Amino acid sequence: MDTSYLSQLHTFYKTQLLEDTIPFWFPRSLDEQYGGFLLMRDQDGSLIDDDKAVWIQGRATWLLATLYNTVAPKQEWLDGAASGVQFLLEHCFDRAGKMYFHVARNGQPIRMRRYFFSETFAVIALAAYAKATGDEQIAQKARDLFTRCLEYSTGQTAIAPKFEPTRPAKAIGIPMIMLNTAQQLRETIGDPRCDELIKGWIAEIEKDFVKDDIRCVMEQVAPDGSIIDHIDGRTLNPGHAIEGAWFILHEASYQNSDRYLRLGLKMLDYMWERGWDQQYGGILYFLDVYGKPVQEYWQDMKFWWPQNEALIATLLAYTMTGEDKYKQWHESLRQYTEKYFHDHQHGEWFGYLHRDGSIAQTAKGNLFKGPFHLPRQQWYCMQLLSSFL
Amino acid sequence: MDTSYLSQLHTFYKTQLLEDTIPFWFPRSLDEQYGGFLLMRDQDGSLIDDDKAVWIQGRATWLLATLYNTVAPKQEWLDGAASGVQFLLEHCFDRAGKMYFHVARNGQPIRMRRYFFSETFAVIALAAYAKATGDEQIAQKARDLFTRCLEYSTGQTAIAPKFEPTRPAKAIGIPMIMLNTAQQLRETIGDPRCDELIKGWIAEIEKDFVKDDIRCVMEQVAPDGSIIDHIDGRTLNPGHAIEGAWFILHEASYQNSDRYLRLGLKMLDYMWERGWDQQYGGILYFLDVYGKPVQEYWQDMKFWWPQNEALIATLLAYTMTGEDKYKQWHESLRQYTEKYFHDHQHGEWFGYLHRDGSIAQTAKGNLFKGPFHLPRQQWYCMQLLSSFL
Numbered sequence: 001m002d003t004s005y006l007s008q009l010h011t012f013y014k015t016q017l018l019e020d021t022i023p024f025w026f027p028r029s030l031d032e033q034y035g036g037f038l039l040m041r042d043q044d045g046s047l048i049d050d051d052k053a054v055w056i057q058g059r060a061t062w063l064l065a066t067l068y069n070t071v072a073p074k075q076e077w078l079d080g081a082a083s084g085v086q087f088l089l090e091h092c093f094d095r096a097g098k099m100y101f102h103v104a105r106n107g108q109p110i111r112m113r114r115y116f117f118s119e120t121f122a123v124i125a126l127a128a129y130a131k132a133t134g135d136e137q138i139a140q141k142a143r144d145l146f147t148r149c150l151e152y153s154t155g156q157t158a159i160a161p162k163f164e165p166t167r168p169a170k171a172i173g174i175p176m177i178m179l180n181t182a183q184q185l186r187e188t189i190g191d192p193r194c195d196e197l198i199k200g201w202i203a204e205i206e207k208d209f210v211k212d213d214i215r216c217v218m219e220q221v222a223p224d225g226s227i228i229d230h231i232d233g234r235t236l237n238p239g240h241a242i243e244g245a246w247f248i249l250h251e252a253s254y255q256n257s258d259r260y261l262r263l264g265l266k267m268l269d270y271m272w273e274r275g276w277d278q279q280y281g282g283i284l285y286f287l288d289v290y291g292k293p294v295q296e297y298w299q300d301m302k303f304w305w306p307q308n309e310a311l312i313a314t315l316l317a318y319t320m321t322g323e324d325k326y327k328q329w330h331e332s333l334r335q336y337t338e339k340y341f342h343d344h345q346h347g348e349w350f351g352y353l354h355r356d357g358s359i360a361q362t363a364k365g366n367l368f369k370g371p372f373h374l375p376r377q378q379w380y381c382m383q384l385l386s387s388f389l
Numbered sequence: 390m391d392t393s394y395l396s397q398l399h400t401f402y403k404t405q406l407l408e409d410t411i412p413f414w415f416p417r418s419l420d421e422q423y424g425g426f427l428l429m430r431d432q433d434g435s436l437i438d439d440d441k442a443v444w445i446q447g448r449a450t451w452l453l454a455t456l457y458n459t460v461a462p463k464q465e466w467l468d469g470a471a472s473g474v475q476f477l478l479e480h481c482f483d484r485a486g487k488m489y490f491h492v493a494r495n496g497q498p499i500r501m502r503r504y505f506f507s508e509t510f511a512v513i514a515l516a517a518y519a520k521a522t523g524d525e526q527i528a529q530k531a532r533d534l535f536t537r538c539l540e541y542s543t544g545q546t547a548i549a550p551k552f553e554p555t556r557p558a559k560a561i562g563i564p565m566i567m568l569n570t571a572q573q574l575r576e577t578i579g580d581p582r583c584d585e586l587i588k589g590w591i592a593e594i595e596k597d598f599v600k601d602d603i604r605c606v607m608e609q610v611a612p613d614g615s616i617i618d619h620i621d622g623r624t625l626n627p628g629h630a631i632e633g634a635w636f637i638l639h640e641a642s643y644q645n646s647d648r649y650l651r652l653g654l655k656m657l658d659y660m661w662e663r664g665w666d667q668q669y670g671g672i673l674y675f676l677d678v679y680g681k682p683v684q685e686y687w688q689d690m691k692f693w694w695p696q697n698e699a700l701i702a703t704l705l706a707y708t709m710t711g712e713d714k715y716k717q718w719h720e721s722l723r724q725y726t727e728k729y730f731h732d733h734q735h736g737e738w739f740g741y742l743h744r745d746g747s748i749a750q751t752a753k754g755n756l757f758k759g760p761f762h763l764p765r766q767q768w769y770c771m772q773l774l775s776s777f778l
Contacts, residue, residue: 040620048681049620100553109553164489164498231429231438231755292437293752297741298687300749352686354743360689363682366620 001322003388009315009334010385017378022067024347024364025060025371030080034106036087037080039370043362044346050105054092056370058121061085062184063371063379065128069188070383078132085129085138088122097148098159102367114159116152119145120177124184131188139189146185150197153178169228171220172209175201176244183250202248206263209241215270216289217241227289235294236287238275239306242268246313249320261320268313272329275306280356281336283310301360302353304369307337308377315381319388349374390711392777398704398723399774406767411456413736413753414449414760419469423495425476426469428759432751433735439494443481445759447510450474451573452760452768454517458577459772470518474527477511486537487548491756503548505541508534509566513573520577528578535574539586542567558617560609561598564590565633572639591637595652598633604659605678606630620684625676627664628695631657635702638709650709657702661718664695669745670725672699690749691742693758696726697766704770708777738763 028045029037037060040049061084068077091107092099099118102111126142129135151157153174163169179201186194208225209218219237222228245267252260275283283306286299314330317323340357341349343364351369352360363369417434418426426449429438450473457466480496481488488507491500515531518524540546542563552558568590575583597614598607608626611617634656641649664672672695675688703719706712729746730738732753740758741749752758 042682051619104555108555110555111552163500166493166497166499230440293431293750293755295755297690297692297749301686303686360686361682366682366684 001319001388002327005327006319006385006388010382010389013378013382013385017375017382018071020342020347021371021375021378025375026064026080027076029060029371030083031087031105034087035083035090036107037084037370038105039365040367041363041365043343043350043364045364048363048366051110051367052087052103052105052107053367053370054088054100054103054118055121055368056365056372057084057088057092058118058125059372060370061088061125062121062128063375065125065132066379068132069128071379081125081129081132084125088125089141092118092122114162116149116159117177119149119152120181123149123181124188127185127188142185142189143191146181146191149178149181167228167230168223169220169233170208170223172205172218172241172244175204176240176247179205179244179251180247183247183254187254198251202251202260202263205244205248209244210263210267210270212266214289215273217244217267217271218289231288231292231295234289234292235296236271236274236289237285237306238271238287239283239285239303239309241271242275242283242306242313243309245271246309246316249313249316253316253320264313265317265321268317272310272314275310276329277302277355281332282340282353282357283307283333284355300355302340302355302357304341304349304351305373307333307341308373311337311377312380315384319384390708390777391716394716395708395774395777399771399778402767402771402774406764406771407460409731409736410760410764410767414764415453415469416465418449418760419472420476420494423476424472424479425496426473426759427494428754429756430752430754432732432739432753434753437752437755440499440756441476441492441494441496442756442759443477443489443492443507444510444757445754445761446473446477446481447507447514448761449759450477450514451510451517452764454514454521455768457521458517460768467521470514470521473514474518477514478530481507481511503551505538505548506566508538508541509570512538512570513577516574516577531574531578532580535570535580538567538570556617556619557612558609558622559597559612561594561607561630561633564593565629565636568594568633568640569636572636572643576643587640591640591649591652594633594637599652599656599659601655603678604662606633606656606660607678616678620677620681623678623681624683624685625660625663625678626674626695627660627676628672628674628692628698630660631664631672631695631702632698634660635698635705638702638705642705642709653702654706654710657706661699661703664699665718666691666744670721671729671742671746672696672722673744689744691729691744691746693730693738693740694762696722696730697762700726700766701769704773708773 029039031038036052036057038050039056042048061081064077065081091103100109101113103109123142123146126138130139130142152159179198182194182198185191208221245264248260249264252264274287277284282302285301285303286294286296288294310333314326318326318330340353348364350359354360418428420427425441425446427439428445431437450470453466454470480492489498490502492498512531512535515527519528519531568587571583571587574580597610634653637649638653641653663676666673671691674690674692675683675685677683699722703715707715707719729742737753739748743749
């Protein structure tokens with residue numbers, strides 16, 4: 001293991017997180033009037049829209065509470081998280097207890113969607129805030145909302161389906177998000193259900209989504225794990241699968257499990273081989289498992305978030321194995337993202353590049369991008385590396 | 390008017406339609422087993438997926454019946470249209486009479502969506518087929534389905550809304566598609582309601598969506614026509630607005646209305662000024678009315694369909710005014726599309742180019758692309774030009 005390299009990386013990620021990314025978002029994004037955060041911002045930080053994306057409200061709350069819990073007990077971070085929690089609880093649920101996807105600045109609802117990611121991000125926000133404050137009422141709300149997510153994930157509480165029952169399919173996103181949500185719940189406020197649930201989700205991913213014969217992690221499959229030979233069923237999302245790989249590597253580290261280590265590594269290997277752009281660098285967005293055209297037309301663009309997930313996965317792989325291959329992958333990607341994604345003028349990263357690295361559009365925050373994948377990556381890498389100092 | 394140019398263009402569009410585009414799709418796409426069409430095809434015509442997009446089933450049926458009605462009474466075109474009509478009527482409606490968006494090859498439903506474009510394309514398919522055959526039962530089905538579209542468009546028959554009522558908005562797509570559907574119904578089998586309805590939709594577009602002060606056609610507005618200053622409300626779709634422009638120019642021609650001519654021309658002028666890519670040529674996909682980032686990240690790509698709509702609009706504008714500006718616009722775009730979109734090897738056009746004209750993905754047919762915008766453009770231009778021979 002190259003400990004001098006790891007030490008340099010630690011300084012790099014800490015500096016980037018605390019002196020570049022966080023100051024881009026805070027304190028300017030705190031909504032003093034209505035609570036929560038104003039996060040839809042252009043390259044220079046100017047506000048594009050004062051609406052609030054509920055995913056990102058939860059994620060920003062998680063980030064501030066997590067910084068408070070793990071980096072430094074700064075009152076401004078705790079106050080920001082408190083404002084996020086209050087906005088989530090007061091404005092982001094409908095009467096039936098389902099969370100909205102998109103609300104106006106004052107909390108009036110704009111859009112409900114037929115999935116439950118707003119809920120999973122609220123769980124980790126509430127859990128991190130409960131840990132920060134010791135507030136047992138908030139902790140119970142986190143556990144109750146996690147219970148609700150479990151019910152949605154099994155169909156015990158129904159969400160109106162987007163598809164007819166003709167061709168049943170399941171997406172890796174569900175066991176993945178539940179796995180990570182449970183990991184965070186366990187590692188902040190604790191929940192006795194988590195270990196067993198985590199075991200089940202990893203088993204499902206391994207059994208149904210990981211295909212050793214074709215060295216691939218599928219994005220969706222039939223309920224029995226078979227590949228659905230239609231456009232949607234064939235579509236791969238390498239950055240997403242690599243995110244799943246690091247959730248499993250994290251679990252391998254937590255449990256000291258060699259079995260999970262080998263699973264996480266092969267998921268990373270398979271999807272790096274498919275997703276890394278040999279011509280321009282960076283992780284491509286979508287691919288077809290058999291090389292046919294996918295439905296989307298922006299499949300060869302470079303988005304910020306797959307790069308962040310792959311930075312975490314490759315660093316975990318390197319620190320857990322010492323294999324030079326993973327160091328090389330991590331360093332290639334780090335240099336690529338510094339060159340193309342990092343906005344050295346205004347801070348933070350661009351979100352959307354063309355395949356060749358040129359900027360497609362300049363928003364730093366919108367309905368899907370905000371202070372999450374980038375600062376989570378910098379924070380996770382910094383924390384991971386601190387044990388090698 | 391440069392009649393020699395118009396004559397050359399007529400030959401060009403006729404040849405492209407009948408010797409390049411139509412032979413790409415037919416007869417290979419006729420589904421002899423289940424009826425309808427197998428249209429999801431790669432660059433070389435190989436099948437990517439045997440699912441059926443209901444929009445495109447209707448559009449292909451319309452195309453074949455229209456060719457039969459207006460170009461030549463070929464039995465193969467009529468037989469193809471008959472197969473499309475049968476598939477639409479037998480497999481594409483749910484029990485409540487709402488049409489699906491996406492079905493399997495055998496007609497089993499895959500996806501319902503919360504809008505009624507499948508219906509509008511089925512109306513024009515049924516109407517064109519009823520004209521071809523004189524089948525009064527099919528004609529009545531077309532009129533009844535048009536009635537259903539009217540009910541959806543006014544909310545008299547409700548479709549579950551995608552958005553909460555906090556910030557009401559209306560899209561130009563509704564009066565546009567209804568206007569064109571009514572035009573086609575009128576010009577095939579006739580419907581006494583159409584003239585008055587068309588007048589109302591054009592008045593709505595003019596009053597609420599066309600903004601002379603900023604030389605712009607909005608894609609969506611508040612119910613009173615004011616601009617909604619949020620990301621979605623600010624997002625422009627120049628190719629779509631230009632499609633609306635030619636529907637109105639077509640009406641100007643049909644009614645010999647100078648008022649509609651001036652309206653259609655200014656809509657084209659406004660959105661050509663905004664949408665034409667000065668650097669690379671072609672019509673861009675999305676723009677923000679005030680130059681901010683839009684939500685989509687592929688907004689600077691070049692899609693096949695906006696180019697086709699702009700080819701029709703500019704040719705109509707030129708033939709109706711004789712203004713050299715429109716001839717130049719038409720010819721620039723025609724040369725651009727011949728160079729970048731036309732697949733000279735396998736026929737038809739690519740659908741999805743990067744901003745610089747390089748190919749982003751190779752599908753000729755998928756859930757949204759099929760034998761419609763390109764052959765409709767070639768057919769419309771050919772028909773329009775035939776009166777100048």
